[in-house]
Amino acid sequence: MTGSTESSCCTESEGPVPRMWTVDEHLADVLAQIAPLPAIELRLLDAQGCRLVEDVVAGGDLPPFDNSSMDGYAVRTADTAGATEQYPSVLTVVGDIAAGAGDLPKVGPGQTARIMTGAPVPPGAEAVAPVEWTDGGTGTGRAADSMGAPVDGEEVRVLRPVSEGAHIRRRGSDIRTGDDILSAGTLLGPTQLGLLAAIGRDTVRVRPRPRVVVLSTGSELVQPGDPVGPGQISDSNSFTLTAAALDAGAIAYRVGGVPDDPAVLRAVLQDQLGRADLIVTSGGVSVGAYDVVKEALQPAQGGESYGDVDFRRLRMQPGKPQGFGRIGGVPLLALPGNPVSAYISFELFVRPVIRTMLGAPDVHRPVVRAVCGAELRSPAGRRQFLRGWYAGDGSVRPIGGEGSHLVGALAKANCLIVVPEEVTSLAADSTVDVVLLAG
């Protein structure tokens, strides 16, 4: 941390005034203390969504052997030259080759072997006649579209010429030994994991997904589905923030509804430390009597603090009260409890932390310029983040009001409209910065 909340200046009339941080100062302070997680070797499916930290080189060819791309007959091309439906090439079937076969018959002049898709091309054969180009070994001379039982020693009629290499997938035609197939930094999704499996890798060296513990505080919270008594509300923040952490690429654990009891909160935090690369709390960071996160981590009455967390006020709306520091070496971001404040704080500060830990190149949400059709008002000295709808044609409109409890409007928004600190009003059709939330 670069400073403490209580670093202050004074005015004659008002006494000490706690320092206020700008959004950029707070973000820079947080990110300066976050590094990409150390690389580890993971099994393939545990590596989904992670970035490679090694260049992967193919240790073998793909396909590993010449194989058939069709069910049919492996033939010598000269044997099929001039074949027609009227005058087919009649070949003796010397074997039956299924995918996975290791023992292959040799195909000599006038001979063929029945072959299945993916089966190795036998020695002597130069091409594959799909079964539809033959009589299917029926002896009728009519083209077949299915293949019967093994036909060793029987005959098959090929009804048209087959050119060299036809329907053969050559060894190494996809990947050759020594090819660079995936480079460090590649994000592993289904097709990259499939490729690693195809070349026989069962583990891979990656930067792991950070494990994020999301914890909401407040004695008024009940879990969704439970009865809501007088003065109580459903805990929504732990769901929003857990989903947002997953969306950012983390492994997220939701711990909902810790009551306003500092001892309980400390115990829960202690319990969670073992599985966390990052802890995110919501609520209890303001100036009220039951601000449990503040109380637990930085007691006002000279009690012993737990961890090293700095509580500060930011020049932004919503999201003014924030906490940041470490507990037991684990970074912790304490977000304000108002649901819109919590979510916007996550987008601005927590998401970049997760993306940094992941080693992602895109740490921040994209920001575009857009024309806002509506007039906007904003408090002086605060960077305001209004919920909006970005139409994609360069226009944006605000959704809902400024209130940081307005979850209905938040759920309809796809962007945040940014009104800078020094601006208190903007005329309709002004150009504004817009933080794109989706995608």
Ligand SMILES: Nc1nc2c(c(=O)[nH]1)N[C@H]1C(S)=C(S)[C@@H](COP(=O)(O)OP(=O)(O)OC[C@H]3O[C@@H](n4cnc5c(N)ncnc54)[C@H](O)[C@@H]3O)O[C@H]1N2
């Ligand atoms: N006298 C002052 N009061 C407040 C100030 C201030 O500067 N002076 N700041 C206001 C601002 S801004 C915010 S933001 C909030 C932040 O307060 P807390 O972080 O302590 O949040 P809580 O008091 O715990 O909750 C605020 C609000 O949000 C609801 N909430 C909390 N957690 C959840 C949850 N998990 N799911 C849904 N809703 C939640 C809670 O019930 C409250 O209504 O302080 C202002 N006050």
Ligand code: MOO
């Ligand atoms: O900062 Mo509070 O987050 O304005 O509602």
